[in-house]
Amino acid sequence: MTTSAVSLRLEPVSSTTLTTTLALAHGLAAAAIVCTPWPYWAQSICLLAILTGAVLGARTFLRENGVKALCMLKDASWRLTLRDGSEWRGTLNGDSLVNPWLCLLILDGAAGRRRVLILRDSLDRNSFRRLRVGLRVHSAPGRAAALAKGR
Template sequence: MHLEPGPSGALKWMLYAAHALAVLAALVSSLPWWGKSLLAGAIFGHLRYSSWRHLQEPACSGLLYEADRGWRLGLNSGAWLAVQVLSSSVVTPWFVVLHLQTGAGRRAWLIVRDSLPSEDFRRLRVYLRLQVAQSGDPLT
């Protein structure tokens, strides 16, 4: 199984909506006008940072599973890093949060449903569920 997630429109809109609600909450608060302005500016700064961090080119280019070699994570440099998918990974119908153990430590990777073709996302979910069923460790 070879997966190459792309950008997620759903993640982008959720990020914008959450920040818009935070700005709205700041504006209707009982803070003085200068406090509201500072808080709204900080929220917009965070939106800019979050957009850069989560919506631009991902740090990982793909995920590969081979029966003989296990899971490997594709890096943008073109290298493949051997990883272990941890049982703390979260699998839902809308997103998957992969908790990965590498030689250098742990990483987490959010894969939203619309970042993969629907069949690939379904296969990933099913495979992760089957892997947990075989290992006996509960996957959240």
């Protein structure tokens, strides 16, 4: 694949907003459990569930599902470079979400479906704007108006 076939290349970083939100939500949930009059064994089970949720959330969202780079190709397909060095290809699903604060890319490929969450602070301002514009231009025809309104 030549680099001339790439219309947009992005390399997202970890989002501090998402990290802070996940830590705050799980910390408040743990504090609420500790303040309950439940027996210690019940509190321990709930705290273990909250800790498990925090770990799974960190693995799922904070590592961007293992995506190192995203490339929107000229034919409107996507190529993801994963952290292990492998590549994954797919096309944008019409159910993807685009708004001023985040983009949730739902991509369908031969190996299945992949979701990529990109928050505004994961990219520099110009790259995030280019992503949003690119998604509007290359979106499914029926979704172009909804994407333009941020729905």
